Structures are given as C-alpha cells and as structure tokens.
Amino acid sequence: MRQVISGGDTMHRRGTAIIVLVLILLLPGLLALWLYPLPVDDAGDRLRWAGRIVGVLGLSCLLVNAALSSRLPGFDPWFGGLTRLWRLHHYIGAASFVLLMLHPLLLAYGALPASTGAAVGTLFPPLADLWVWVGWLALLGMMVFLAPSFAFFGAPHYQRWKGLHLVSGAVLVLALIHALPLSAMLPPVWAWSIWMLFGLVAASAFAYRALFSRRLARFPCRVSEVKPLASDVVEIGLRPEGSRLDYRPGQFVYLAHLDRELGIGYNEQHPFTLSSAPQEDGLRLGIKDLGDLSGALQNIRPGAEVTVEGPYGDFFPPDLDDRAALWLAGGIGITPFVGRARALGHLGGPPAQTTLVYCAENPSRSYYLDELRQIADSVPNFQVASHLFEREGALTADYLDTVCPDWRRREVFLCGPPGMLDHCRRMLRRAGVRRFHTEEFDLL
Ligand SMILES: Cc1cc2nc3c(=O)[nH]c(=O)nc-3n(C[C@H](O)[C@H](O)[C@H](O)COP(=O)(O)OP(=O)(O)OC[C@H]3O[C@@H](n4cnc5c(N)ncnc54)[C@H](O)[C@@H]3O)c2cc1C
Known part of the structure; x- marks a missing residue:
C-alpha cells in the first residue's frame, strides 16, 4: 500500500537521511578525536595525528559508500531518488579519495622534522612492513577504479566504468587489512568493532548486489506486446510471471532481457x-x-523473457500530489508523465490543476500526444499543450504564460534531453521558480 506523507515531509525525510548518513560517516573520526586528542607540544605529532584522522575518515567514507551502492529498492527515495543517491555516492567517493591521498602525505610531513629519511621511510618502509604496502595497494586500486570518473579521461563508457567499480571490493578489503593493525588512534577493541561493523555492512551490500540481487530483487516477466510509436521508439508491455511490482507513477526499473536472439546486452x-x-495488471x-x-x-518480440528490478526514483513525491503542477516534458522524457497521466485517468484526475507541456521536434516525435489529450478530455484539472520546436523554437516563458498563466506559482516537474533540461532550468531560475523537480536519464 502506498504511504501517504503530509506536505513538506519529503524535504524533512531527505534532511534526516543526510544527517544520519553524515553522523555515520563521522562516527569513527569522532571516536578517534575523543579517544586520541590533538597532541599540543610537537608539530610533527600534530601532523601525524591529522594524517591518522583523515585516514580514519577516508576509510569510513569508502565503506559507507560501498553500502550506499547496494541499490536496495525502497532505499533511494529517502535521498530523493536514485539519481540523487548516485550523486551523493560520487561526492563521498571523491571525498574519500582526497582524504586517503592526504593520509600518507600528512604522516610523511609529520616525520619530516625528524629527518627527510624518516619521512621517506614513513612512505616507503622496508617490505617487512607489509601493512603499509597493503595500504599503498589499496590506494593504487582506488586510482584505477576512480580514473574513468575524471573528465580528463573523456566521457566514460558506462559498462566499462561499472566493471572497473568491481575493483572497489578488493580496495575495501585491502584498506581494512591496512587499517586494523595500524589503527593506533583507537584502542584495539574499538578499532576492531567499528571497522568490522562498517566492513560487514559494506560486504553485505557487495554480496547483495553481486550475488543475491539477481534472485531476490529481479522480477521475471514476459513481453506481452511491442507497440512501435515512431521509427526509433517502441512501447513494450510486460506480464509479470510471479508477484506484482508495487510502484508509484514516474518510478523506473532496471530491465534486462534474456533473449539471445537480440545479440546485444543479454x-x-x-x-x-x-x-x-x-493500477494496470502489467507494466509498460x-x-x-x-x-x-x-x-x-x-x-x-512478444514472448521474450526479461527481468525487472526496482522500483527506483522519487520523481513525484506523494506529499506534492495535491499541489498545482506544471509538467515540462521533452522527447522520450515524456515517459514518467505518461505513467502519471495514465494513473490520473484511473483516479479521475489530479486534485489540483496540472498542465503538461509536451515539447517535441515535430508531430511525428510527439509519441503519446493523442492518448494524453484523450486523458485530458476525460478528467478534470488536467490540460495538455503541445510545443513543437520546428514551429515555435525553444520553449519560452511567454509560451508558458499563454498555456499556463500561473506557472510561476506551480510545482514544476521536468524531464527531457540534457539540452532541454539546461534550457528549462535557466528559464525557471530567471523566472524566480525555485521549486522544480528534475528526472535525468543519465545516471553517471
Ligand atoms: C532514471 C532513468 C530513466 C530512464 N528512462 C528511460 C525511458 O523511459 N525511456 C528510454 O528510452 N530511456 C530511458 N533512460 C535511458 C536509458 O537507460 C538509456 O538510453 C540506455 O540505458 C542506453 O543504453 P544503450 O546501450 O542503448 O546506449 P549506450 O550507447 O551504451 O549509452 C547511451 C547513454 O546511456 C547511458 N547508459 C548506458 N548504459 C546505462 C545503464 N546500464 N544505466 C544507466 N545509464 C546507462 C550512458 O551513460 C550513455 O549516456 C533512462 C535512464 C535513466 C537513468
């Protein structure tokens, strides 16, 4: 059953989730600060202290980030949807990289007042100091799996980037091995319990994603219908083979096909x-x-086997359902609005005025327009306007004034190709609209 959340709860829920996450990230660092205060006398000791603190923080970021990547359905709406969660994951990953790079540098600087040899020896001790070399190996592994995320290497190839991320599993193990005997900041019992707890959560997330999610999270379905909407767009209907998928309009799933004849992407x-x-029996x-x-x-083809995993996303938070809305859709970015409009058709219309502006190149690219107009004709409070780029140029505030005069006061939902998203964001900001919600079709 769908959860009903009262107005403003979405922001509250996101804020709470972020605060809890930050506290978890900081927990080992705060414990280290409490148990191992800043040395006051010696500058070198202070640098070494800072080096250890950033090491502790960097490792907790790394472990928590692994847990965040588990893609457990139902978890991402706490953070405003999977796209936002991935962005958070990205920032935490960058933070852990910076902290873990600083870790050996600060330790070496701390040894510098003693002698240059001591500083070099801190970084590159004899091979017998295996734990330090394990730490270097972890850092190297981290560079390998993070490299494609840097713009310097060009746009990453999604599947390669995803494959490289598997290296992060080895990095986590090496980093933990490095940290356990060297966690001089925490008494051994604290170090063991904290890192074991964090490590266990990270390992469970990894195991869930790599081993169990296939069996536990994927719903088997069969293609029941394939409907061409344009020369390069189809709508496929799916019939669940087992239990029904419980989802909200605008959410998305991960689809995998099991049809070897397609040749690509089995x-x-x-x-x-x-x-x-x-409300429908099947999925589309x-x-x-x-x-x-x-x-x-x-x-x-109809009859082909597929699996779906999800649902994910929080494009239409339920507590905003009763607000007047403007939907701005472009190209295939119409799909979340089609799901919502079809749901409104079943519910007898939205509780407040809702206007969809469907932007497309020309009529042949307005895939769902006829059906959307039929829904608008059959329910109250729902209007559809078709904006054609070839005829009217880029979407403007003046155009919106004509089709939806109070649009500046409405909750705005936006989904479309990157160029349109950038254009609309600029237009909305210029018009003073701050409350808009965007769904992006690119998770990187
Ligand atoms: C939240 C979300 C909802 C989406 N909804 C729709 C939809 O309703 N209809 C639709 O036609 N498309 C949708 N897409 C886009 C669709 O996922 C991509 O077009 C498709 O994955 C591209 O794969 P490809 O092999 O055809 O192209 P490629 O040439 O491999 O990739 C083209 C682009 O898609 C991205 N991409 C590739 N593989 C993946 C992946 N496994 N996960 C995430 N991104 C990937 C790449 O970064 C690249 O930018 C959605 C994407 C997201 C993130």
Missing part, C-alpha cells in the same frame, strides 16, 4: 521509466533507440 541491466499506471516501458541496447530492444 542480461545487462538498463534503467527505463514505467510508462504504465500502477517506452524505449527510444539511444545506443546499442536500447536499439536492440526495438526488435524484442
């Missing part, structure tokens, strides 16, 4: 938004050919 998971209404996904896998899916 069992490879890709995110697609549910364009069906939760509108898929545009944007690359190898989405191109191959244009040729999937």
Whole structure:
C-alpha cells in the first residue's frame, strides 16, 4: 500500500537521511578525536595525528559508500531518488579519495622534522612492513577504479566504468587489512568493532548486489506486446510471471532481457521509466533507440523473457500530489508523465490543476500526444499543450504564460534531453521558480 506523507515531509525525510548518513560517516573520526586528542607540544605529532584522522575518515567514507551502492529498492527515495543517491555516492567517493591521498602525505610531513629519511621511510618502509604496502595497494586500486570518473579521461563508457567499480571490493578489503593493525588512534577493541561493523555492512551490500540481487530483487516477466510509436521508439508491455511490482507513477526499473536472439546486452541491466499506471495488471516501458541496447530492444518480440528490478526514483513525491503542477516534458522524457497521466485517468484526475507541456521536434516525435489529450478530455484539472520546436523554437516563458498563466506559482516537474533540461532550468531560475523537480536519464 502506498504511504501517504503530509506536505513538506519529503524535504524533512531527505534532511534526516543526510544527517544520519553524515553522523555515520563521522562516527569513527569522532571516536578517534575523543579517544586520541590533538597532541599540543610537537608539530610533527600534530601532523601525524591529522594524517591518522583523515585516514580514519577516508576509510569510513569508502565503506559507507560501498553500502550506499547496494541499490536496495525502497532505499533511494529517502535521498530523493536514485539519481540523487548516485550523486551523493560520487561526492563521498571523491571525498574519500582526497582524504586517503592526504593520509600518507600528512604522516610523511609529520616525520619530516625528524629527518627527510624518516619521512621517506614513513612512505616507503622496508617490505617487512607489509601493512603499509597493503595500504599503498589499496590506494593504487582506488586510482584505477576512480580514473574513468575524471573528465580528463573523456566521457566514460558506462559498462566499462561499472566493471572497473568491481575493483572497489578488493580496495575495501585491502584498506581494512591496512587499517586494523595500524589503527593506533583507537584502542584495539574499538578499532576492531567499528571497522568490522562498517566492513560487514559494506560486504553485505557487495554480496547483495553481486550475488543475491539477481534472485531476490529481479522480477521475471514476459513481453506481452511491442507497440512501435515512431521509427526509433517502441512501447513494450510486460506480464509479470510471479508477484506484482508495487510502484508509484514516474518510478523506473532496471530491465534486462534474456533473449539471445537480440545479440546485444543479454542480461545487462538498463534503467527505463514505467510508462504504465500502477493500477494496470502489467507494466509498460517506452524505449527510444539511444545506443546499442536500447536499439536492440526495438526488435524484442512478444514472448521474450526479461527481468525487472526496482522500483527506483522519487520523481513525484506523494506529499506534492495535491499541489498545482506544471509538467515540462521533452522527447522520450515524456515517459514518467505518461505513467502519471495514465494513473490520473484511473483516479479521475489530479486534485489540483496540472498542465503538461509536451515539447517535441515535430508531430511525428510527439509519441503519446493523442492518448494524453484523450486523458485530458476525460478528467478534470488536467490540460495538455503541445510545443513543437520546428514551429515555435525553444520553449519560452511567454509560451508558458499563454498555456499556463500561473506557472510561476506551480510545482514544476521536468524531464527531457540534457539540452532541454539546461534550457528549462535557466528559464525557471530567471523566472524566480525555485521549486522544480528534475528526472535525468543519465545516471553517471
Ligand atoms: C532514471 C532513468 C530513466 C530512464 N528512462 C528511460 C525511458 O523511459 N525511456 C528510454 O528510452 N530511456 C530511458 N533512460 C535511458 C536509458 O537507460 C538509456 O538510453 C540506455 O540505458 C542506453 O543504453 P544503450 O546501450 O542503448 O546506449 P549506450 O550507447 O551504451 O549509452 C547511451 C547513454 O546511456 C547511458 N547508459 C548506458 N548504459 C546505462 C545503464 N546500464 N544505466 C544507466 N545509464 C546507462 C550512458 O551513460 C550513455 O549516456 C533512462 C535512464 C535513466 C537513468
């Protein structure tokens, strides 16, 4: 059953989730500060102290980040959806990288007042000091799996980037091995229990994603219908083979096909938004050919086996359902709005005025327009406007004034190609609209 949350609770829930996360991240560092105060007399000791503190913080960031990447359905809405959670994961990963790079540097600087040899020896001790070399190995592994995230190496190839992230499992183990005997800041019992607890959570997240999610989280389905909407867009209908998927309009799933005849992407998971209404028996996904896998899916046949995992996302937070809304959709970014509009068709319309502005190149690219207009004609409070780029140019505030005069006071929901998102964000900010919600079709 859907949870009903009162107004403002979405922000409150996100704020609480972030605060809890930050406290967890800081816990080992705070404990270290409490148990091992800053040495006051010696500058070298102070640097070594700082080096250890950043090491402790960097490791907790690394372990917590592993847990965040488990993609447990139902977890991401606490952070405002999977896209936001991935962004957080990205920032925490960057923070852990910086902290863990600073860790050996500060330790070496701390040894510098004694002698240069001591500083070099701190960084590169004899091989017998295996724990330090294990730490270096962990840092090297981290550089390898984070490298594609740096713009310097160009746009990352998604699947390669994902594969490289598996190296992070080895990095976590090496970093923990490095930390245990060297956690001189915490009494051994504290160090063992904290790192073991964090390590256990990270390992469970890894095990869930790599081993168990296939069996526990994926719903087997069969393709029941394939409906071409344009030369490069299809809507596929899915019939669940077992239990029903419980989801909210606008959420998305990871789809993997099990049809060897398609030749490409067997069992490879890709995110697609549910364009069906939760009230329907089956699921529907509108898929545009944007690359190898989405191109191959244009040729999937009824009867093919697929799996879906999810739902994910929080594009339409339930506590905003009763607010007047403006929906701005572009291209295949129409899918979350189609799901919501179909749901409104079942519910008899939205509780408050809702206007959809559907931006497309020309009428042949307005895939769902006829159906959306039919829904608008059959329920109160819902209007649909078609904006054609070829005829009207880019979307403007003046255009919105004509189709939805009070749009500046409405809750705005935005989904479309990157160029349109940038254009609309600028337009909304210029118009003083601060409350807008964006769904992006790119998780990197
Ligand atoms: C939340 C979300 C909802 C989406 N909903 C829809 C939808 O309703 N309809 C639709 O047609 N498309 C949707 N997409 C986009 C769709 O997932 C990509 O077009 C598809 O995964 C591209 O894969 P490809 O092999 O065809 O292309 P590629 O050439 O491999 O990739 C093209 C782009 O898709 C990204 N991408 C590739 N693989 C993945 C992956 N496994 N996970 C995330 N991103 C990936 C890449 O970063 C790249 O920018 C959605 C994406 C996201 C993140």
